[in-house]
Amino acid sequence: MATTRPFAYNPTSATITGTTNIGTLCIGVSALNYGAKPGGLTWWMGPDEDNSYVIAKDVSTANFPTQLGNVGNVQFWRCSNNDSAFTNLVSIISGTNQASSLAANDWLTSNNYWTNRVPYIAGLYKTTYSGYFADVVSFFATATPTAFGANPATSVQTTSISEPATDDGSGFSCQWIGYFKPTTSETYTFYTSSDDASYMWIGSNAQSGFTTLNATVKNGGLHGNAESFGTIALTAGIYYPIRIQFGEQSGGDVLTFNYSTPTITKTTNVTGLVFYNPSTNGF
Ligand SMILES: [Ca+2]
Ligand SMILES: [Ca+2]
Numbered sequence: 001m002a003t004t005r006p007f008a009y010n011p012t013s014a015t016i017t018g019t020t021n022i023g024t025l026c027i028g029v030s031a032l033n034y035g036a037k038p039g040g041l042t043w044w045m046g047p048d049e050d051n052s053y054v055i056a057k058d059v060s061t062a063n064f065p066t067q068l069g070n071v072g073n074v075q076f077w078r079c080s081n082n083d084s085a086f087t088n089l090v091s092i093i094s095g096t097n098q099a100s101s102l103a104a105n106d107w108l109t110s111n112n113y114w115t116n117r118v119p120y121i122a123g124l125y126k127t128t129y130s131g132y133f134a135d136v137v138s139f140f141a142t143a144t145p146t147a148f149g150a151n152p153a154t155s156v157q158t159t160s161i162s163e164p165a166t167d168d169g170s171g172f173s174c175q176w177i178g179y180f181k182p183t184t185s186e187t188y189t190f191y192t193s194s195d196d197a198s199y200m201w202i203g204s205n206a207q208s209g210f211t212t213l214n215a216t217v218k219n220g221g222l223h224g225n226a227e228s229f230g231t232i233a234l235t236a237g238i239y240y241p242i243r244i245q246f247g248e249q250s251g252g253d254v255l256t257f258n259y260s261t262p263t264i265t266k267t268t269n270v271t272g273l274v275f276y277n278p279s280t281n282g283f
Contacts, residue, residue, distance in 0.1 A: 003048065003049045003050050004045045004046050004047065004048055004049060005027065005028050005029070005045070005046055005049070005116075006027075006028035006034045006043040006044065006045055006046070007025065007026065007027055007028070007043065007044055007045075007046050007056065007074055008025075008026040008028075008039070008041035008042060008043045008044070009024060009025070009026070009041065009042075009058070009074070010024055010025070010026035010039065010041055011024055013026075014039060016038050016039035016041075017038075018032050018038070019032070019038070019039070020114070022057075022058070022112050022113070022114045023057075023058050023112050024058050025056060025057065025058035025074060025114060026039070026041060027056070027114055028043065044074075046076060047076050047078050048078075049116050051080060051081050052078050052079065052080060052081055052116075053078065053079050053080070053081050053085070053086045053089070053115060053116060053117045054076060054077070054078045054115065054116045055076070055077040055078070055089070055090070055093065055108060055113055055114065055115045056074055056075070056076050056077075056113065056114045056115070057074070057075055057112065057113045057114065058073065058074055059073045059074070059075050077089055077093060081117075083100075083101035084101075086101050086104060086117060087100060087101045087103075087104045089104075090104035090105075090107055090108060091104070093113075094107050094111070100239065101117075102119075102120055102179070102239045102275075103239075105117060105119040105120070106119075118278055118279065120178075120179065120239070120275040120276060120277050120278070121275060121276065121278055122156075122158045122271075122272070122274065122275060123156035123157055123158040123178065123274055123275070123276055124156070124157055124161055124176040124177065124178040124242065124244070124270075124274045124276055125154070125155075125156055125176065125177050125178055125276040125281045125282055126151075126152075126154065126155045126156065126157055126161075126174060126175070126176045127140070127145045127153065127154050127174065127175050127177075127281075128145060128146065128147065128148050128151040128152065128153055128154075128172060128173070128174045129143035129144065129145060129146060129148075129172065129173045129174070129175075130143070130144070130146045130148060130171065130172055131143060131171055131172065131173060132171050132172070132173060132196075132247045132248065132249045133173040133197070133245060133247040134197075134247065134249070135197055135199075135212055135220045135221065137199065137210055137211060137212060137245060139173065139247075140173065140175045140245065143173070148168060148169060148172040149164075149166070149167075149168020149169045149172070149253075150164045150166055150168050151163060151164075151168060151172070151174060154281070156276065157176070157270075157274075158270075158271065158274065159269060159270065159271045160257065160268040160269060160270060161176055161244060161255075161257035161268075161270060161274070162254075162255060162256055162257065162268070163194075163246055163248075163253060163254055163255035164254070165254040165256075167251075167252060167253060168248070168253050169248075169253075170248065170249065170250040170251070170253075171248070171249065171250070172247070172248055172253075173245070173246060173247035173248070174245075174246045174247070174255070175243065175244065175245050175246075176242070176243065176244040177206075177242075177243055177276065177281075177282040177283065178241075178242060178274055178275055178276035178277075178282065178283070179239040179240060179241060179242060179274065179275045179276065179283075180202060180234075180239075180240045180242040180270075180273055180274055181237065181238065181239050181240070181273055181274075181275060182234045182235070182236055182237075182238070182240075182273065183236055183237075183272075183273065184236050184261060184263060184264070185234065185235045185236045186233070186234070186261045186262055186263060187231050187232070187233050187234075187261060187262065188202075188231065188232055188233075188234050188259055188260075188261050189229050189230070189231045189259060189260045189261065189266075190202065190216055190217050190229060190230055190231075190232075190257075190258070190259050191217065191227055191228070191229040191256075191257070191258040191259065191260075191266070192217050192219045192227070192228060192229075192244065192246070192255060192256070192257055193219075193225060193226065193227040193254070193255070193256040193258070194219055194225065194226070194246055194254065194255040194256070195223065195224050195225040195226070195248065195251070195252045195253055195254050195255075196221070196222045196223055196247060196248055196249050196253075197219060197220045197221055197222070197223075197245075197246070197247050198217070198219045198220075198228075198244065198245060198246040198247075198255055199212060199215040199217060199218060199219065199220060199244070199245045200215060200216050200217035200219075200230070200242070200243070200244045200245075200257070201214070201215050201216055201241075201242065201243045201244075202216050202232055202234075202240050202241070202242045203216075203232065203240055203241065204241065206240070206241040206242050206243040207241040207243075207283055210243060215230070216230040216231075216232055217229060217230040218230070222249055224251070224252060225252065225254055239275065241283055242274070244257065256268060257270070
């Protein structure tokens with residue numbers, strides 16, 4: 001069954017409850033009685049969104065059918081709902097090679113296009129597992145998520161990345177997955193302070209091929225709370241895959257994540273810098 005939503009030409013861009021305006025294009029986002037002309041507008045159903053990414057933009061001058069007595073025009077694009085097709089389509093629309101689906105989504109947003117594709121959202125996705133990973137980075141791929149002490153089975157951390165500094169028991173592990181998007185182009189130093197082992201990867205290794213040897217931060221082995229760090233040159237505005245692994249064998253258990261640069265004082269605050277894909281709960 002086709003899934004569609006209504007669109008309207010909203011020349012004043014007035015706010016209509018339950019809808020979103022992008023320029024003079026108004027997009028229905030909740031169940032309204034569109035036949036009753038909310039906002040006094042005439043509404044039209046958009047393209048079928050089943051298994052599709054749809055992009056829309058209001059265009060004031062274009063060779064498209066024009067509603068009689070109304071200067072609003074909407075152009076729609078549609079592709080299958082995979083990131084590769086989406087990236088290719090936005091590359092064509094923008095006339096610029098988009099490096100990733102993330103970059104493509106950003107381009108649409110900054111150029112006043114609408115899309116039904118949910119962009120990556122704030123936070124790293126944290127999953128907790130029973131059992132100590134013991135520096136085996138593949139442990140997490142087959143372990144079963146479970147709540148452990150103060151750690152929910154799954155959660156999203158948006159302001160700081162941490163395992164709480166309370167004793168949550170023995171024999172558990174946590175992994176965080178997502179993207180780190182720096183605001184400055186310079187050398188970043190990343191720190192994990194953990195009891196027991198932790199590792200952090202940033203860049204392509206974080207997504208696949210990660211080992212204890214190619215980690216940016218290597219803080220492995222059994223130990224009380226101890227800090228390690230690593231450095232990497234990053235470019236502002238790029239979404240870098242990031243993965244953090246942590247485990248507790250026995251005794252105390254904590255992980256704290258910090259970063260610093262020549263222009264940013266060492267901080268745990270990652271607000272606005274971390275993202276994850278809500279359709280995969282990861283990359
Ligand atoms: Ca703890
Ligand atoms: Ca411990």
